[in-house]
Amino acid sequence: MKKITYRYSIIFAAILSLLVIAGCTNNDNMENTNDNVDTTTNTDMTDANDDSTDMNMDDDSLAIGRFFASSNTMNTIGVFDETENNSVSYMSFTANGEDSDGLYYDTSSDLLYQTNRSENNVVAYTNTTDTNLDSNAIETSFMSTSNFSNGRGLTMLDDKLIVAQDGNDENENQNSLAVYEVNGDEIEFENAYNTDFNLWGIEANDDILFAIIDNSNTLAIFNEFDDLEEDLAVQDSTVTVENLVRTHGLTYYPENDMMILTDIWSAESDSDGWIIVVNNFMDAIEDEVISADEQIVISGPNSLLWNPVDVAYSPETNIIMVAERANAWGQILGFMMPTQNGDTAPDYQYDFDGASAIYFTEL
Numbered sequence: 001m002k003k004i005t006y007r008y009s010i011i012f013a014a015i016l017s018l019l020v021i022a023g024c025t026n027n028d029n030m031e032n033t034n035d036n037v038d039t040t041t042n043t044d045m046t047d048a049n050d051d052s053t054d055m056n057m058d059d060d061s062l063a064i065g066r067f068f069a070s071s072n073t074m075n076t077i078g079v080f081d082e083t084e085n086n087s088v089s090y091m092s093f094t095a096n097g098e099d100s101d102g103l104y105y106d107t108s109s110d111l112l113y114q115t116n117r118s119e120n121n122v123v124a125y126t127n128t129t130d131t132n133l134d135s136n137a138i139e140t141s142f143m144s145t146s147n148f149s150n151g152r153g154l155t156m157l158d159d160k161l162i163v164a165q166d167g168n169d170e171n172e173n174q175n176s177l178a179v180y181e182v183n184g185d186e187i188e189f190e191n192a193y194n195t196d197f198n199l200w201g202i203e204a205n206d207d208i209l210f211a212i213i214d215n216s217n218t219l220a221i222f223n224e225f226d227d228l229e230e231d232l233a234v235q236d237s238t239v240t241v242e243n244l245v246r247t248h249g250l251t252y253y254p255e256n257d258m259m260i261l262t263d264i265w266s267a268e269s270d271s272d273g274w275i276i277v278v279n280n281f282m283d284a285i286e287d288e289v290i291s292a293d294e295q296i297v298i299s300g301p302n303s304l305l306w307n308p309v310d311v312a313y314s315p316e317t318n319i320i321m322v323a324e325r326a327n328a329w330g331q332i333l334g335f336m337m338p339t340q341n342g343d344t345a346p347d348y349q350y351d352f353d354g355a356s357a358i359y360f361t362e363l
Contacts, residue, residue, distance in 0.1 A: 063089070063131055063363050065316040069323060069332055070100040070114060073354030077103075077114065077125075079133060080332060080350070081363075082317050088334070088348055093135040096123045096143070102154025102163065102202075103359035105129070109182070111141060115154045115163055115357075120146040122154070122161055122180060122187055131363055144187035148178040153202035153357075157209065157226055161187060164199040166214065175199045177211075177233055193233035195220075201250045201310060210250060210259075211235070217244035219261070221285075241290045244276065249310035249323070251360075257281050260320060262308040267326075273305030274298065275320060277338060300343025304333055312360040313337075319347070323355040330355035 062083065069078035075098045081089045097118030104113045105128070112128040122144040127137045144161075149171045153164040161180040167173040177193045198214035209225035220235035222228070241247065241261065249262035259281040265272035277296040278284050284294045299305060306326035313320055318337040324330065332355060334348030 065314045065360060065362050066129065067312055067314070067321050067332070068103050068105065068112060068128070068359045068361075069352055069355060070095070070103055070357040071330065071352065071354035072099050072101070072117070072325070072356040073330070074098060075100075077112075078332065078350075078352050079128075080321070081133075082314060082319065086317065088350075090350060091133060091135060093125075093128075093138045096140055099354075101152050101356045103357050104154050104156050104161070105359060105361040106156055106182075107361065113154060113156070113161060115151040116143070117151055119143075120149045120151060122163060124187065129361065129363060142185045142187065144180050145189055147180075147189045147192065148176070151178075152200050153212070155202050155204045155209070156182075157204040157207070159183070160190070160226065162202060162204065162209065162225075164202045164211065165192070166199050177202070177209075191231070193228055194231060195233050195235075200248050203250055203252050205252050205254050210252060212247050212250055213238070214248070215246060217241050217247060217263075219247070219250070237285075237288055239285045239288050239290060241276065242292045242295070244274070249308060249357075251311050251313050252281070253313055253315065255315065257283075258313075260311050260313055262311050262322065264307040264309065264325075267307055269306065271301045271306060272299075273303070273308045273324070275303075275305065275308060275311065275322060275335065275338075277320075295341075296338050297341045298335055298338055298344050299341075302343045302345045303335075304331070304346055304349065308333075309355070310357045312358045314360050316362060321348075321358050321360065323352075323358040325355055329353055332358065 063081035065082045067080040075095045076092045077095045079091050097116040099117040102115040112125040114123050116123045124141045126141040148165040150166045150168045151163045152166045159182050163178040165176045167175040175195045179190045180187045181190050200214040201212040203210045207224050209222040211220040219239045221237045223236040244263045245265045252259050259278045261276045263274035275298040284290050308322045309325045310323040320335045322333045324333050330353045332350045332352045333346040
């Protein structure tokens with residue numbers, strides 16, 4: 001077991017040391033060009049490449065929420081458990097592919113789904129939400145056929161899994177939403193809906209599908225995605241986010257009507273990432289523009305946000321967790337929910353090579 005405690009009054013000196021780590025050379029697809037990067041240089045942080053077995057926390061530190069993290073560069077799924085006493089414990093288990101992305105946990109079936117970019121399919125894992133998690137008990141339950149390439153975001157709408165295919169040379173630069181129906185222990189391909197814009201993160205809420213329009217400051221909204229009949233998916237509305245440059249990750253929390261977006265700005269820059277919190281989201285998008293005064297932004301060198309590619313939120317502890325792809329070749333960063341704009345240092349950080357996606361579920 002590995003355990004790291006949130007910072008409330010003490011700023012870890014280790015944060016400062018990370019600011020001098022060599023800049024990112026990633027291209028727009030966030031590929032790591034150095035397979036031998038050492039992520040253990042910061043002695044105050046544990047290494048995500050280490051193996052771990054049982055969580056087995058004390059009775060007064062039982063996990064109340066769990067974040068899962070994917071990697072583009074190692075066959076590892078990271079598991080970050082948060083507790084009522086504001087601590088985080090880490091373990092990992094083996095993923096099916098060395099290059100993975102989007103995650104979704106289905107509470108009704110107790111299955112964790114992951115976009116496997118190595119094999120271009122969706123993988124289902126069992127036994128991932130036991131409070132005392134044993135990595136040896138986690139198994140690949142079943143997987144889909146290969147019907148997409150360069151997959152990114154993953155979400156679920158009713159019994160349908162949806163994968164965002166980001167256009168590249170391998171798929172003739174065709175962006176599309178691959179839809180699978182989950183039927184028992186089978187993931188059956190149903191259809192692929194092409195889009196006329198670049199895709200990355202996606203999230204479903206009721207019948208609505210939110211889709212990041214990559215290389216832009218906009219968000220596409222499909223009001224009745226499950227009712228699409230044509231092979232071309234045309235969004236019902238497009239929302240512009242003022243001051244945002246290039247969005248990637250998103251998470252929507254309907255109970256508070258709150259949307260959180262990430263902005264990577266330039267993929268080559270080493271300090272220009274943003275987290276954008278939008279409260280009263282449905283009201284904010286009525287005019288299809290999220291203005292600056294409707295946003296709360298975390299940004300700046302202290303935040304360690306270079307290329308934040310995905311984001312998740314825990315209502316249990318009011319923590320935002322970010323998959324940061326570029327800084328130190330990949331990190332998981334945690335921030336207390338901000339109440340105003342600022343260059344806020346993370347309350348939690350963990351070296352995690354190739355961080356590509358993050359997802360939260362209550363336990």
